[in-house]
Amino acid sequence: MKIEPRTLKGFRDFLPKGARKRSYVLETLKRVFESYGFEPLETPALEYEEILSGKYGEEGDKLMYKFTDNGDRKVALRYDQTVPLARVVAQYQNDLPTPFKRYQIQNVWRAENTQRGRYREFLQVDADIVGSYSPLSDAEVISVVIKSLEKLDFKNFKITVNDRANFAGVEPQAILTIDKLKKIGKDSVLKELEEKGLPVTLLDEILSKTLNDKLKTIIDVLKDQRVVFDPSLARGLDYYTGLIFEVEVDGYDVGSIAGGGRYDNLIGMFAGRDIPAVGFAFGFDRLIEAMETLNLFPTDLYTTKVLAAFANSDLQEKALKIANDLRNKNINSEVYPEDVNLEKQLKYADRKQIPFVVIVNENNLVLKNMRERTQEELNFDQILEKLK
Amino acid sequence: MKIEPRTLKGFRDFLPKGARKRSYVLETLKRVFESYGFEPLETPALEYEEILSGKYGEEGDKLMYKFTDNGDRKVALRYDQTVPLARVVAQYQNDLPTPFKRYQIQNVWRAENTQRGRYREFLQVDADIVGSYSPLSDAEVISVVIKSLEKLDFKNFKITVNDRANFAGVEPQAILTIDKLKKIGKDSVLKELEEKGLPVTLLDEILSKTLNDKLKTIIDVLKDQRVVFDPSLARGLDYYTGLIFEVEVDGYDVGSIAGGGRYDNLIGMFAGRDIPAVGFAFGFDRLIEAMETLNLFPTDLYTTKVLAAFANSDLQEKALKIANDLRNKNINSEVYPEDVNLEKQLKYADRKQIPFVVIVNENNLVLKNMRERTQEELNFDQILEKLK
Numbered sequence: 001m002k003i004e005p006r007t008l009k010g011f012r013d014f015l016p017k018g019a020r021k022r023s024y025v026l027e028t029l030k031r032v033f034e035s036y037g038f039e040p041l042e043t044p045a046l047e048y049e050e051i052l053s054g055k056y057g058e059e060g061d062k063l064m065y066k067f068t069d070n071g072d073r074k075v076a077l078r079y080d081q082t083v084p085l086a087r088v089v090a091q092y093q094n095d096l097p098t099p100f101k102r103y104q105i106q107n108v109w110r111a112e113n114t115q116r117g118r119y120r121e122f123l124q125v126d127a128d129i130v131g132s133y134s135p136l137s138d139a140e141v142i143s144v145v146i147k148s149l150e151k152l153d154f155k156n157f158k159i160t161v162n163d164r165a166n167f168a169g170v171e172p173q174a175i176l177t178i179d180k181l182k183k184i185g186k187d188s189v190l191k192e193l194e195e196k197g198l199p200v201t202l203l204d205e206i207l208s209k210t211l212n213d214k215l216k217t218i219i220d221v222l223k224d225q226r227v228v229f230d231p232s233l234a235r236g237l238d239y240y241t242g243l244i245f246e247v248e249v250d251g252y253d254v255g256s257i258a259g260g261g262r263y264d265n266l267i268g269m270f271a272g273r274d275i276p277a278v279g280f281a282f283g284f285d286r287l288i289e290a291m292e293t294l295n296l297f298p299t300d301l302y303t304t305k306v307l308a309a310f311a312n313s314d315l316q317e318k319a320l321k322i323a324n325d326l327r328n329k330n331i332n333s334e335v336y337p338e339d340v341n342l343e344k345q346l347k348y349a350d351r352k353q354i355p356f357v358v359i360v361n362e363n364n365l366v367l368k369n370m371r372e373r374t375q376e377e378l379n380f381d382q383i384l385e386k387l388k
Numbered sequence: 389m390k391i392e393p394r395t396l397k398g399f400r401d402f403l404p405k406g407a408r409k410r411s412y413v414l415e416t417l418k419r420v421f422e423s424y425g426f427e428p429l430e431t432p433a434l435e436y437e438e439i440l441s442g443k444y445g446e447e448g449d450k451l452m453y454k455f456t457d458n459g460d461r462k463v464a465l466r467y468d469q470t471v472p473l474a475r476v477v478a479q480y481q482n483d484l485p486t487p488f489k490r491y492q493i494q495n496v497w498r499a500e501n502t503q504r505g506r507y508r509e510f511l512q513v514d515a516d517i518v519g520s521y522s523p524l525s526d527a528e529v530i531s532v533v534i535k536s537l538e539k540l541d542f543k544n545f546k547i548t549v550n551d552r553a554n555f556a557g558v559e560p561q562a563i564l565t566i567d568k569l570k571k572i573g574k575d576s577v578l579k580e581l582e583e584k585g586l587p588v589t590l591l592d593e594i595l596s597k598t599l600n601d602k603l604k605t606i607i608d609v610l611k612d613q614r615v616v617f618d619p620s621l622a623r624g625l626d627y628y629t630g631l632i633f634e635v636e637v638d639g640y641d642v643g644s645i646a647g648g649g650r651y652d653n654l655i656g657m658f659a660g661r662d663i664p665a666v667g668f669a670f671g672f673d674r675l676i677e678a679m680e681t682l683n684l685f686p687t688d689l690y691t692t693k694v695l696a697a698f699a700n701s702d703l704q705e706k707a708l709k710i711a712n713d714l715r716n717k718n719i720n721s722e723v724y725p726e727d728v729n730l731e732k733q734l735k736y737a738d739r740k741q742i743p744f745v746v747i748v749n750e751n752n753l754v755l756k757n758m759r760e761r762t763q764e765e766l767n768f769d770q771i772l773e774k775l776k
Contacts (some may be wrong), residue, residue: 003438005478005658008463011434015483016427016490023428035715037692037722037740039404040411044509045433045465046399046493047454049393065434067455070499075396077433090399091393091650095403097739099725103406107433121432134725136708221708270393288513304425320524320609327423334425337487337522351485352425 010120011114020301021288025152026105029125031208032148033103036140038127041102043084046163049074055083063110075147077109089130092132099131126278127261130267135214137278138243138262139221145247145258145280146224153296156250160230164240166209174198178206206231218243239263252290258282306356308334319360331387358383398500398508400472408689409676413540414493417513419463420536421491424528426515429490431472437462443471451498465497469514477518478658487520517666518655523602524649525666526631527609531648533635533668534612539682544638548618552628554597562586566594567622606631631666640678645672694721694744697733707748719775746771
């Protein structure tokens with residue numbers, strides 16, 4: 001029986017071209033996170049179901065991948081990285097520094113309705129500071145987000161900030177409606193409030209809120225024009241207890257590509273006491289999409305920089321030596337392993353988006369620039385010079 | 389009800405200290421793989437069960453994590469990276485270059501008996517060349533392994549090679565016994581052959597095999613004294629069809645830390661035709677263990693290089709500025725976010741294995757080397773100079 005090669009709905013293969021882009025973004029983010037002292041944490045894909053269930057509301061329990069393993073244990077696949085972080089903080093209390101600054105970049109699984117353009121396996125990129133109430137920590141996580149965006153070459157973006165305290169006493173339904181202000185406009189918000197039987201005066205009440213002392217301190221520390229107070233920002237009905245923020249990028253209006261805030265009552269769930277925390281997450285798929293839309297990926301995201309091509313079979317060994325010499329100079333290079341003609345080798349370079357080919361002839365070397373479609377005869381040292 | 393924070397048997401958390409080591413090894417390996425033109429590939433954690441089942445023998449089907457998802461699909465967790473590679477090769481035939489050189493570094497899940505020191509979730513590190521019959525490809529994968537080990541600072545190791553063709557016509561039971569030669573010695577092998585009712589002359593027959601032309605070509609291309617022919621090497625009852633090889637490291641005798649070979653009848657399983665392939669895998673946990681045993685990890689695997697410490701609360705803001713200036717010079721640095729005394733900040737640095745502390749005093753800066761327990765008064769530029 002022939003089995004059709006296919007993937008599950010909502011699950012993706014990342015072929016080299018896409019995987020390369022993901023790597024580029026992840027390496028950039030990791031470098032920034034680590035430059036601020038955030039350290040890597042990894043937790044298992046499978047957890048005891050009791051660790052995860054009931055932590056994500058009704059919808060979460062429904063969308064979670066759960067099953068019984070061979071040992072009759074009820075297990076579930078990672079659904080986010082915050083509950084595992086809470087477990088880690090309780091389980092290794094004495095082994096972790098305080099504050100504990102960790103980043104975590106792993107897949108999560110949710111049996112979402114894929115019709116809505118959602119994936120069932122997707123990467124989460126989280127960074128959090130656990131164990132600090134200081135507004136300096138609030139400012140730091142925003143600073144990490146700003147630096148990350150700058151390193152990824154985003155030019156025009158805005159960080160809107162608010163304090164969940166500004167919604168104290170407001171009904172959840174009203175918060176959800178007001179949170180949509182930017183998307184649907186003032187008139188629609190007023191209409192929705194009315195339809196829901198909520199006081200329409202609420203909107204103006206919320207919009208008239210001003211910066212409180214905590215937000216002022218955070219904004220003062222950051223000294224960045226792009227950090228803007230927005231009293232209507234609510235970040236849904238989340239677990240936030242203080243600062244909340246979101247990132248909007250000019251030219252990409254699908255939604256915010258990062259967001260976060262302070263949540264002081266969540267991380268202690270397994271430890272049995274309140275543990276403060278502040279952090280953020282990048283929406284990784286959105287981040288990639290925004291970078292595609294704004295053309296922010298470097299044009300030269302290749303793996304191999306040089307294909308050492310042989311003009312005829314007798315020169316394949318010489319090509320191998322040249323590739324090796326290039327590699328020793330930290331230039332990624334390879335040789336086509338079969339005995340084929342030059343045309344086929346050039347096609348391979350094209351296919352793999354290799355930007356340079358060194359054609360190894362009997363008596364000389366020719367460096368071919370595959371993007372500019374130019375070529376010139378050079379010696380090895382000159383080639384090195386050109387490629388540096 | 390208080391839920392105990394715990395992980396499933398065979399599953400591991402990697403706290404920063406361990407995660408840092410894993411990162412160091414993975415980044416080194418990726419760099420080497422890419423220097424030879426191997427490109428990243430990622431496949432989903434979950435596959436249709438029919439894609440995986442029956443591909444790993446009876447034991448594999450037993451150890452595989454399988455369940456029925458919310459949509460009533462029979463699914464299974466990734467069990468290795470070779471079957472997904474075969475699926476990818478069939479599914480995207482027209483989008484991939486030939487040869488297709490890919491590396492893949494993802495977790496796999498096997499419900500192993502953890503008593504044997506095995507894990508149920510572990511990282512696989514594979515690199516393969518698909519679509520080439522050339523012995524140059526065989527030589528290249530060995531070359532990648534050698535370069536990887538050198539970059540990880542392994543000094544004394546040996547790559548034993550053989551050709552599965554040397555076992556043509558030999559009974560599987562005899563192969564398994566002879567494969568144990570190095571572990572149990574000649575006498576025990578002869579005894580086991582006898583006990584199994586197999587001809588004891590088989591051992592000498594196998595040991596008298598000499599290098600065939602293919603192995604000769606491969607060894608000639610590599611020109612490396614550490615590549616040694618061993619006619620008793622069989623690599624279990626695997627799917628290999630030509631070259632097989634294993635890596636032994638002096639001073640670490642738990643087993644080989646990498647192995648691979650040519651398998652020309654496997655990758656075509658979904659494409660419906662033979663597709664040649666040659667590759668290898670690092671045993672990642674063993675690799676880490678070997679590096680621990682041989683002390684190969686750099687002593688300075690830190691995340692934060694400098695803690696900017698404030699002598700009193702008024703200086704915290706100045707410390708923030710200095711940390712930021714260091715960061716802009718590509719030096720990872722941070723500031724303790726709460727208002728605490730110097731002692732507590734130094735303890736934090738110790739805990740996080742931060743190698744340097746810059747103490748920000750009213751009128752000067754003091755650079756403290758946390759490893760050597762020395763300190764000196766310096767200006768910012770001198771500090772930069774010291775830290776470069």
